[in-house]
Amino acid sequence: xxxxxxxxxxxxxxxxxxxxxxxxxxxxxxxxxxxxxxxxxxxxxxxxxxxxxxxxxxxxxxxxxxxxxxxxxxxxxxxxxx
Numbered sequence: 001x002x003x004x005x006x007x008x009x010x011x012x013x014x015x016x017x018x019x020x021x022x023x024x025x026x027x028x029x030x031x032x033x034x035x036x037x038x039x040x041x042x043x044x045x046x047x048x049x050x051x052x053x054x055x056x057x058x059x060x061x062x063x064x065x066x067x068x069x070x071x072x073x074x075x076x077x078x079x080x081x082x
Contacts, residue, residue, distance in 0.1 A: 008076070011075045011076055014075055015029070015072070015075055015076075018071070018072065018075075022062070024058075024059075024062055027055055027056065027059065028055055028056075028058060028059035028062050029059075029062065029072070030059075031043050031045065031056060031059035031060070031062075032060075032062035032064050033064065033069065033072050033073075035059075035060065036064050036069050
């Protein structure tokens with residue numbers, strides 16, 4: 001995991017800036033992206049606190065434009081992710 005993070009630190013930083021610009025938690029952005037992904041019928045979330053549960057629920061209030069979805073997809077598709 002550490003190796004993956006160091007290899008993709010630029011993409012991770014851009015992702016975190018994207019979430020911050022929208023005023024949402026990174027997990028909310030991830031769940032919104034999953035929700036818009038074709039073929040995904042339901043995201044599976046795991047939480048260990050009430051705050052995490054609330055953030056996950058609030059993710060369903062996040063709307064992405066087609067351009068935002070593509071931008072997020074490109075962040076990691078443009079890099080070697082394996």
